[in-house]
Amino acid sequence: MSSDAVQIIEPLSGPLSGTATVPGDKSISHRAVLFSAMAEGTSQLSGVLDSQDVRSSMSAVAQLGAKVNLSVQSDGSLAGTVEGWGAAGPAQPSAPIDCGNSGTTVRLLMGILAPWPITVTLDGDSSLRRRPMRRITAPLMKMGAKFAPAGQELLPITETGTPALRAITYDAPMASAQLKTAVLLAGVFAEGTTTVNEPAPSRNHTELMLPEFGVATTAATRTASVTGPSALEASTVHVPGDPSSAAFLAAAALLKPGSSICIKNVSLNPARIGFLRTLERMGANVEERHEGQEGKEPNGSITVSYTPHLRGCEIPAQHIASLIDEIPVLALVAAHAHGVTVFKEVGELRVKETDRLAAIIEGLGLLGVDAWEEGNNLLIEGNPQLEVPEGLVFDSHGDHRLAMTWALAGLCGNQPVGVRDFGAVAVSYPRFLEDIERLER
Numbered sequence: 001m002s003s004d005a006v007q008i009i010e011p012l013s014g015p016l017s018g019t020a021t022v023p024g025d026k027s028i029s030h031r032a033v034l035f036s037a038m039a040e041g042t043s044q045l046s047g048v049l050d051s052q053d054v055r056s057s058m059s060a061v062a063q064l065g066a067k068v069n070l071s072v073q074s075d076g077s078l079a080g081t082v083e084g085w086g087a088a089g090p091a092q093p094s095a096p097i098d099c100g101n102s103g104t105t106v107r108l109l110m111g112i113l114a115p116w117p118i119t120v121t122l123d124g125d126s127s128l129r130r131r132p133m134r135r136i137t138a139p140l141m142k143m144g145a146k147f148a149p150a151g152q153e154l155l156p157i158t159e160t161g162t163p164a165l166r167a168i169t170y171d172a173p174m175a176s177a178q179l180k181t182a183v184l185l186a187g188v189f190a191e192g193t194t195t196v197n198e199p200a201p202s203r204n205h206t207e208l209m210l211p212e213f214g215v216a217t218t219a220a221t222r223t224a225s226v227t228g229p230s231a232l233e234a235s236t237v238h239v240p241g242d243p244s245s246a247a248f249l250a251a252a253a254l255l256k257p258g259s260s261i262c263i264k265n266v267s268l269n270p271a272r273i274g275f276l277r278t279l280e281r282m283g284a285n286v287e288e289r290h291e292g293q294e295g296k297e298p299n300g301s302i303t304v305s306y307t308p309h310l311r312g313c314e315i316p317a318q319h320i321a322s323l324i325d326e327i328p329v330l331a332l333v334a335a336h337a338h339g340v341t342v343f344k345e346v347g348e349l350r351v352k353e354t355d356r357l358a359a360i361i362e363g364l365g366l367l368g369v370d371a372w373e374e375g376n377n378l379l380i381e382g383n384p385q386l387e388v389p390e391g392l393v394f395d396s397h398g399d400h401r402l403a404m405t406w407a408l409a410g411l412c413g414n415q416p417v418g419v420r421d422f423g424a425v426a427v428s429y430p431r432f433l434e435d436i437e438r439l440e441r
């Protein structure tokens, strides 16, 4: 996933204005594809994100016997049908499944495979091979699934499922929707009620979407349950726009003088828009308008205008999961604010596509901004007069969110910047640059 190519990003020639849409939500797209593959019958999907990560989920389920018939639409989204394996279960694949760069794909698959008597080797790219998997295999082993080598943290890992899964109540050690989802998806096929309790609320797309596929879930703050044995039936899903992608457009409008934009058709699921709450607390001109629902997912629009006087704030540990993927771009915004911003308990950043905690500190350091860690907290001392030094080259470390964050430093700043391996944006937002440039006045 990484290359040495450096892309030069030129400053925007004028402010951003007008309306934008962002591609489909990545988390919801993964779930739409994976749940359809598990279901009996043919599901209809639209608005699905066309990106490398979602393609990893699509090819994984195709290898397991689902019939994926999604094609690119005029707006760049994917739409079409997925015929699931349903009661027949996934087919024994003849080769290892390569989950590419996608943590969501491999971790959700571990739960999906747990109830079936097949043996599957799961693997990924060099980044995914560094990410922890025991957080998923540990609860699934309690349910009866087997992993080889037993207790291994890193991919490749070989899983053998069992139809005799046991329901469990699991107190998750971290707020992770991937962990919660893996356990709940296995729990659909276990006898009895499977419950996941979390230390802080994580995104709840699984709890919202499973009932659309005919599986009842119960959920409250920091807990979700499913009662098995049950089964998924085909459904229809339209995926709303990705708030994590919208966060980059919003940050661009906030930082580029004179800008004012409206981003339409975005998921406004409260578990995903912690970045809006944080921007409000920084004094940013942001407004959200709820306009309806896609399935059980609330959606609407976000309006953002340039804000010259941002101030630092503290983001408590309980809210971190609601903005976990937006911390790199929020850190860049905080670098332009007056005062110190503190992100509390962000140790999870160390185990994303790269060590995002170290990479944020490294990139802000290049900009001359003081950023440091204290325990698992990230602190940033902003500078409202921030100027981009000449000749900067940032390293994305092959991480899409970092590639977009450092590109914004160049787009909204006074100097061009280089971004090494900018191509990583294809993981979640292939048309990022075009979408920003389309808003240029």
Ligand SMILES: O=C(O)C1=C[C@@H](OP(=O)(O)O)[C@@H](O)[C@H](O)C1
Binding pocket: 026, 027, 028, 030, 104, 175, 176, 177, 178, 179, 181, 203, 324, 325, 348
């Ligand atoms: O469930 C999901 O779709 C995701 C959950 C989060 O990861 P964790 O479960 O590791 O917190 C997030 O960072 C990731 O981008 C997508």
Ligand SMILES: C=C(OP(=O)(O)O)C(=O)O
Binding pocket: 026, 053, 101, 102, 103, 104, 105, 325, 352, 353, 401, 428
């Ligand atoms: C962490 C991310 O994704 P994943 O865990 O699916 O690789 C992300 O998209 O920022």
